Amino acid sequence: MMIYSKRQMSDTFLIAVLLAVVGGSLDAYSYVARGHVFANAQTGNIVLFGLHLADGEWMQAGTYIIPVLAFVLGIFIDEWIKKFISPLPKVHWRQIVLLFEIAMLSIVAWLPFGERHDIVANVLVSFVCSMQVQSFRKVHGLPYASTMCTGNLRSGTELLFRFVQSGDKELRYKSLHYYGVIFFFILGAGCGALVTQHFGSTTIVYCNILLLLTCALLSIEHVEE
Known part of the structure; x- marks a missing residue:
């Protein structure tokens, strides 16, 4: 007799792949087209903020701390959606978050390039x-x-080391999940850079397509053997 178990669709590798591609694309987009700012990994922005402060470049320092503050605000809004809007029937709170993301990125798509608009775009992307x-x-x-690689690289490598030591194939299987996410993040970054060079600010539209697909997949009840 075959035994099946239910897993949330949001927990599947397919969803992780789609979001990793989006994450890599957004980071490439903000760096290539919006003033060399990292929208995803705020560590880079914090370092650059400190460097500009040390040089007395107050205005330039501000362009790097604003995305960090936007990142913090996004966490607060996400938790608010989870707590107060999640009871909606037939709609998962993660789908609401994705629709919110799509709305924000749609605004970014219509912002022309230029320092003033780039600040707004980077805030929204962060x-x-x-x-x-x-x-x-x-x-x-x-x-x-899905939006940065350092933690994934650490976890995947730790599991790989434990697999080499023990020969436990389950550890190898888990390790490959992390390296798979990193691979698709890199793929997304490469695609994001290429598409940005050809289509400019409207590059974000293709990220929205992937987010819409993710939102639709979340409606599926995922069953594993």
């Missing part, structure tokens, strides 16, 4: 990335991030 990383935190029960 806001979106924080909501995404806060809402989608596990793949097959393993904690991961």
Whole structure:
């Protein structure tokens, strides 16, 4: 007799792949087209903020701290949606978050390039990335991030080392999940850079298509053998 178990669709590798592609694309977009700002990994922005402060470049420092503050705000909004809007019938709170992300990125798509507009775009992209990383935190029960790679690289390598030591194939299987997410993040970054060079600010539209697909997949009840 075959035994089946239910798993949330948000916990599947397919969803992790789609979000990793979006995460890599957004980071490439903000760096290539919006003033060399990292929208996803705020560590880079914090370092650059400190460097500009040390040089007395107050205005330039501000362009890097604003996305960090937007990232913090995104976490607050995400938690608010989860707590107060999640009881909606037939609509999962993560779908609401994704629709919110799509709305924000749609605004970014219509913002022309230029320092003034770039600041607004980076704020919105950082806001979106924080909501995404806060809402989608596990793949097959393993904690991961779809908008940055450092934690995934650490966890995947640790599991790989434990597999080499023990020969436990389950550890190898788990390790490959992390490296798979990293691979698709890199793929997304490469695609994001290429598409941005050809289509400019409207590059964000293709990210929205992936987010819409993710939103639709969340309506499926995922069953594993």
